[in-house]
Protein backbone atom coordinates (compact mmCIF):
# COMPACT_ATOMS: atom_id res chain seq x y z
CA UNK A 1 0.00 0.00 0.00
CA UNK A 2 2.75 2.44 0.91
CA UNK A 3 4.41 2.07 -2.48
CA UNK A 4 1.29 2.98 -4.42
CA UNK A 5 0.26 5.86 -2.18
CA UNK A 6 3.72 7.40 -1.96
CA UNK A 7 3.45 10.93 -3.28
CA UNK A 8 5.10 11.31 -6.62
CA UNK A 9 7.52 13.90 -5.30
CA UNK A 10 8.79 11.63 -2.53
CA UNK A 11 11.45 9.06 -3.08
CA UNK A 12 9.78 5.73 -3.80
CA UNK A 13 10.04 3.24 -0.96
CA UNK A 14 10.56 0.21 -3.14
CA UNK A 15 13.83 -1.76 -3.39
CA UNK A 16 15.63 0.09 -0.62
CA UNK A 17 13.08 -1.00 1.99
CA UNK A 18 10.15 0.73 3.61
CA UNK A 19 10.22 4.11 5.25
CA UNK A 20 10.19 4.00 9.03
CA UNK A 21 9.11 7.62 9.18
CA UNK A 22 7.32 9.41 6.41
CA UNK A 23 5.86 12.86 6.00
CA UNK A 24 3.39 13.59 3.23
CA UNK A 25 2.52 17.04 2.01
CA UNK A 26 3.54 18.64 5.28
CA UNK A 27 2.57 22.27 5.66
CA UNK A 28 3.25 24.65 8.55
CA UNK A 29 1.96 28.18 8.56
CA UNK A 30 2.76 30.81 11.15
CA UNK A 31 0.88 34.01 11.52
CA UNK A 32 3.48 36.70 11.07
CA UNK A 33 2.42 38.57 14.20
CA UNK A 34 2.46 35.55 16.49
CA UNK A 35 5.91 36.10 17.88
CA UNK A 36 5.35 39.68 18.91
CA UNK A 37 1.98 38.85 20.40
CA UNK A 38 0.11 41.09 18.02
CA UNK A 39 -3.41 39.77 17.60
CA UNK A 40 -4.22 41.91 14.63
CA UNK A 41 -4.65 39.88 11.44
CA UNK A 42 -1.33 39.51 9.66
CA UNK A 43 -0.31 37.62 6.55
CA UNK A 44 0.70 34.02 7.21
CA UNK A 45 4.16 32.66 6.62
CA UNK A 46 4.43 29.20 5.07
CA UNK A 47 7.55 28.01 6.88
CA UNK A 48 7.06 24.48 5.49
CA UNK A 49 5.25 24.28 2.20
CA UNK A 50 4.11 20.88 0.95
CA UNK A 51 7.15 18.82 1.92
CA UNK A 52 7.13 15.04 1.52
CA UNK A 53 9.98 12.85 2.70
CA UNK A 54 10.73 9.35 3.90
CA UNK A 55 13.46 8.03 6.20
CA UNK A 56 14.80 4.48 6.21
CA UNK A 57 16.52 2.59 9.01
CA UNK A 58 20.28 2.51 8.72
CA UNK A 59 20.35 5.54 6.44
CA UNK A 60 21.25 9.18 6.86
CA UNK A 61 19.18 11.66 4.92
CA UNK A 62 20.47 15.22 4.87
CA UNK A 63 18.13 18.21 4.96
CA UNK A 64 20.14 21.13 3.65
CA UNK A 65 19.22 24.78 3.38
CA UNK A 66 20.22 28.20 4.56
CA UNK A 67 18.99 29.76 7.78
CA UNK A 68 15.26 30.43 7.70
CA UNK A 69 14.47 27.86 5.02
CA UNK A 70 12.22 25.88 7.38
CA UNK A 71 14.52 23.01 8.40
CA UNK A 72 13.97 23.24 12.16
CA UNK A 73 10.25 23.71 11.72
CA UNK A 74 10.12 20.52 9.65
CA UNK A 75 12.20 18.73 12.30
CA UNK A 76 9.85 19.85 15.05
CA UNK A 77 6.82 18.77 13.01
CA UNK A 78 8.35 15.33 12.46
CA UNK A 79 9.08 15.10 16.20
CA UNK A 80 5.46 16.09 16.82
CA UNK A 81 6.51 18.98 18.96
CA UNK A 82 4.43 21.25 16.79
CA UNK A 83 1.00 20.71 15.28
CA UNK A 84 0.78 20.44 11.51
CA UNK A 85 -1.21 22.96 9.52
CA UNK A 86 -1.87 20.09 7.14
CA UNK A 87 -0.29 16.89 5.92
CA UNK A 88 0.23 13.40 7.25
CA UNK A 89 2.92 11.66 9.27
CA UNK A 90 3.34 7.88 9.15
CA UNK A 91 5.44 5.87 11.58
CA UNK A 92 6.15 2.33 10.47
CA UNK A 93 3.58 2.77 7.72
CA UNK A 94 0.83 3.72 10.18
CA UNK A 95 -0.73 7.13 10.07
CA UNK A 96 -0.08 9.00 13.30
CA UNK A 97 -3.25 10.60 14.66
CA UNK A 98 -3.12 14.27 15.57
CA UNK A 99 -4.40 13.62 19.10
CA UNK A 100 -1.99 13.25 21.99
CA UNK A 101 -2.13 10.67 24.78
CA UNK A 102 -0.52 7.27 25.04
CA UNK A 103 0.14 7.09 21.34
CA UNK A 104 2.19 10.23 21.57
CA UNK A 105 4.44 8.77 24.28
CA UNK A 106 5.18 5.83 22.01
CA UNK A 107 5.81 8.17 19.13
CA UNK A 108 8.21 10.41 21.00
CA UNK A 109 10.09 7.32 22.11
CA UNK A 110 10.52 6.16 18.53
CA UNK A 111 11.36 9.58 17.08
CA UNK A 112 13.93 11.65 18.95
CA UNK A 113 15.00 15.19 18.13
CA UNK A 114 18.30 16.75 19.19
CA UNK A 115 18.92 20.46 18.93
CA UNK A 116 21.66 22.66 17.57
CA UNK A 117 22.23 24.21 20.98
CA UNK A 118 21.96 21.43 23.55
CA UNK A 119 22.55 24.03 26.25
CA UNK A 120 19.02 25.22 25.57
CA UNK A 121 17.56 21.76 26.11
CA UNK A 122 19.65 20.55 29.06
CA UNK A 123 18.43 21.72 32.45
CA UNK A 124 21.28 23.92 33.75
CA UNK A 125 20.40 23.17 37.38
CA UNK A 126 20.74 19.40 37.03
CA UNK A 127 23.70 17.10 36.77
CA UNK A 128 24.11 14.84 33.75
CA UNK A 129 23.03 11.81 35.80
CA UNK A 130 19.71 13.42 36.62
CA UNK A 131 19.16 14.57 33.02
CA UNK A 132 19.77 11.07 31.66
CA UNK A 133 17.99 9.26 34.47
CA UNK A 134 14.74 11.07 33.68
CA UNK A 135 14.88 9.77 30.12
CA UNK A 136 15.86 6.30 31.33
CA UNK A 137 12.92 6.18 33.75
CA UNK A 138 10.46 7.46 31.16
CA UNK A 139 11.53 5.16 28.36
CA UNK A 140 13.04 2.10 30.03
CA UNK A 141 10.65 1.56 32.90
CA UNK A 142 11.19 1.43 36.65
CA UNK A 143 14.54 0.49 38.15
CA UNK A 144 16.36 1.17 41.42
CA UNK A 145 18.86 4.00 41.76
CA UNK A 146 21.93 1.85 41.25
CA UNK A 147 20.52 0.28 38.13
CA UNK A 148 19.50 3.67 36.74
CA UNK A 149 23.00 5.07 37.29
CA UNK A 150 24.39 2.01 35.58
CA UNK A 151 22.13 2.56 32.57
CA UNK A 152 23.07 6.25 32.43
CA UNK A 153 26.73 5.28 32.43
CA UNK A 154 26.11 2.84 29.59
CA UNK A 155 24.53 5.65 27.57
CA UNK A 156 27.53 7.92 28.19
CA UNK A 157 29.84 5.17 27.10
CA UNK A 158 27.77 4.76 23.96
CA UNK A 159 28.47 8.38 22.99
CA UNK A 160 32.13 8.31 23.97
CA UNK A 161 31.99 10.22 27.26
CA UNK A 162 34.36 8.26 29.49
CA UNK A 163 35.26 7.78 32.25
CA UNK A 164 31.54 7.91 32.79
CA UNK A 165 31.70 8.70 36.54
CA UNK A 166 33.38 11.96 35.70
CA UNK A 167 30.54 13.00 33.41
CA UNK A 168 27.59 11.75 35.44
CA UNK A 169 28.30 14.25 38.21
CA UNK A 170 28.81 17.29 36.02
CA UNK A 171 26.47 20.16 35.26
CA UNK A 172 25.85 21.17 31.63
CA UNK A 173 27.92 24.36 32.06
CA UNK A 174 30.90 22.24 33.08
CA UNK A 175 30.89 20.53 29.68
CA UNK A 176 32.22 21.68 26.33
CA UNK A 177 29.80 22.22 23.45
CA UNK A 178 30.77 18.89 21.95
CA UNK A 179 30.26 17.10 25.26
CA UNK A 180 26.85 18.72 25.67
CA UNK A 181 25.86 17.57 22.18
CA UNK A 182 26.97 14.05 23.13
CA UNK A 183 24.87 14.17 26.31
CA UNK A 184 21.85 15.14 24.23
CA UNK A 185 22.52 12.16 21.94
CA UNK A 186 22.83 9.92 25.01
CA UNK A 187 19.49 11.19 26.26
CA UNK A 188 17.92 10.50 22.86
CA UNK A 189 19.33 6.96 22.87
CA UNK A 190 17.70 6.26 26.24
CA UNK A 191 14.46 5.90 24.29
CA UNK A 192 15.95 3.31 21.89
CA UNK A 193 14.58 5.35 19.01
CA UNK A 194 14.11 4.18 15.45
CA UNK A 195 14.60 7.71 14.15
CA UNK A 196 17.04 10.42 15.16
CA UNK A 197 16.31 13.93 13.94
CA UNK A 198 19.59 15.77 14.47
CA UNK A 199 19.07 19.51 14.01
CA UNK A 200 22.40 21.12 13.10
CA UNK A 201 24.40 18.90 15.46
CA UNK A 202 27.75 20.44 14.57
CA UNK A 203 27.11 24.01 13.49
CA UNK A 204 27.88 25.43 16.94
CA UNK A 205 30.94 23.26 17.40
CA UNK A 206 34.54 24.05 16.73
CA UNK A 207 35.59 22.81 13.32
CA UNK A 208 38.21 20.54 14.89
CA UNK A 209 35.61 18.38 16.66
CA UNK A 210 32.92 18.32 13.99
CA UNK A 211 34.23 15.23 12.28
CA UNK A 212 34.25 13.24 15.53
CA UNK A 213 30.63 14.23 16.15
CA UNK A 214 29.53 13.27 12.64
CA UNK A 215 31.44 10.00 12.92
CA UNK A 216 29.55 9.30 16.14
CA UNK A 217 26.21 9.86 14.40
CA UNK A 218 27.34 7.55 11.64
CA UNK A 219 28.32 4.87 14.19
CA UNK A 220 24.92 5.19 15.87
CA UNK A 221 23.18 4.90 12.53
CA UNK A 222 25.03 1.69 11.77
CA UNK A 223 25.03 0.08 15.19
CA UNK A 224 21.50 1.03 16.26
CA UNK A 225 20.11 0.79 12.72
CA UNK A 226 18.80 4.31 13.12
CA UNK A 227 17.08 6.34 10.48
CA UNK A 228 18.79 9.72 10.72
CA UNK A 229 17.66 13.09 9.44
CA UNK A 230 20.81 15.19 9.43
CA UNK A 231 19.77 18.84 9.34
CA UNK A 232 22.55 21.13 8.21
CA UNK A 233 23.48 24.11 6.08
CA UNK A 234 26.74 22.43 5.14
CA UNK A 235 26.59 20.60 1.83
CA UNK A 236 30.11 19.24 2.25
CA UNK A 237 29.28 17.19 5.34
CA UNK A 238 25.94 16.21 3.80
CA UNK A 239 27.86 14.69 0.92
CA UNK A 240 30.17 12.73 3.21
CA UNK A 241 27.63 11.51 5.75
CA UNK A 242 24.31 11.05 3.98
CA UNK A 243 23.07 8.80 1.23
CA UNK A 244 20.34 11.18 0.16
CA UNK A 245 20.04 14.96 0.20
CA UNK A 246 16.99 17.18 0.27
CA UNK A 247 17.61 20.83 -0.47
CA UNK A 248 15.16 23.17 1.19
CA UNK A 249 14.52 26.75 0.16
CA UNK A 250 11.78 29.00 1.50
CA UNK A 251 9.83 26.10 2.92
CA UNK A 252 9.94 23.90 -0.16
CA UNK A 253 12.15 21.01 -1.18
CA UNK A 254 13.67 22.32 -4.41
CA UNK A 255 15.90 19.35 -5.14
CA UNK A 256 16.42 15.83 -3.86
CA UNK A 257 18.42 12.79 -4.79
CA UNK A 258 21.49 10.71 -4.01
CA UNK A 259 23.98 12.98 -2.18
CA UNK A 260 26.82 12.56 -4.62
CA UNK A 261 24.58 13.34 -7.56
CA UNK A 262 22.95 16.42 -6.02
CA UNK A 263 26.29 17.88 -5.00
CA UNK A 264 28.31 17.09 -8.12
CA UNK A 265 25.51 17.73 -10.60
CA UNK A 266 22.94 20.06 -9.04
CA UNK A 267 19.89 20.67 -11.20
CA UNK A 268 18.27 23.45 -9.26
CA UNK A 269 19.51 27.04 -9.41
CA UNK A 270 19.22 27.44 -5.65
CA UNK A 271 21.32 24.33 -4.98
CA UNK A 272 23.97 25.75 -7.29
CA UNK A 273 23.97 29.04 -5.40
CA UNK A 274 24.22 27.20 -2.11
CA UNK A 275 27.20 25.24 -3.41
CA UNK A 276 28.89 28.35 -4.73
CA UNK A 277 28.45 30.08 -1.38
CA UNK A 278 29.62 27.09 0.66
CA UNK A 279 32.56 28.10 2.81
CA UNK A 280 35.63 25.93 2.80
CA UNK A 281 35.10 23.79 5.90
CA UNK A 282 38.85 23.51 6.45
CA UNK A 283 39.26 27.25 6.75
CA UNK A 284 36.05 28.06 8.56
CA UNK A 285 36.38 28.81 12.23
CA UNK A 286 33.38 29.49 14.43
CA UNK A 287 32.51 29.48 18.09
CA UNK A 288 34.58 27.08 20.09
CA UNK A 289 33.10 23.78 21.13
Ligand SMILES: Nc1ncnc2c1ncn2[C@@H]1O[C@H](COP(=O)(O)OP(=O)(O)O)[C@@H](O)[C@H]1O
Pocket residue numbers: 030031034035045047065066067068069070071072073074
Ligand atom coordinates in the same frame (compact mmCIF):
# COMPACT_ATOMS: atom_id res chain seq x y z
N1 LIG B 1 7.20 29.72 16.30
C1 LIG B 1 7.31 30.49 15.20
N2 LIG B 1 6.46 31.53 15.00
C2 LIG B 1 6.55 32.30 13.89
N3 LIG B 1 7.47 32.10 12.91
C3 LIG B 1 8.35 31.09 13.06
C4 LIG B 1 8.32 30.23 14.21
N4 LIG B 1 9.31 29.30 14.08
C5 LIG B 1 9.92 29.57 12.91
N5 LIG B 1 9.36 30.64 12.30
C6 LIG B 1 9.74 31.19 11.00
O1 LIG B 1 9.71 30.15 10.04
C7 LIG B 1 10.78 30.28 9.11
C8 LIG B 1 11.61 29.02 9.12
O2 LIG B 1 12.32 28.95 10.34
P1 LIG B 1 13.18 27.68 10.76
O3 LIG B 1 12.37 26.47 10.58
O4 LIG B 1 13.73 27.95 12.10
O5 LIG B 1 14.34 27.71 9.65
P2 LIG B 1 15.80 27.06 9.67
O6 LIG B 1 15.83 26.02 10.73
O7 LIG B 1 15.97 26.51 8.29
O8 LIG B 1 16.75 28.17 9.94
C9 LIG B 1 11.55 31.52 9.52
O9 LIG B 1 11.09 32.59 8.74
C10 LIG B 1 11.18 31.69 10.96
O10 LIG B 1 11.26 33.04 11.36
Ligand SMILES: [Mg+2]
Pocket residue numbers: 071072073199200
Ligand atom coordinates in the same frame (compact mmCIF):
# COMPACT_ATOMS: atom_id res chain seq x y z
MG1 LIG C 1 17.18 25.76 12.33
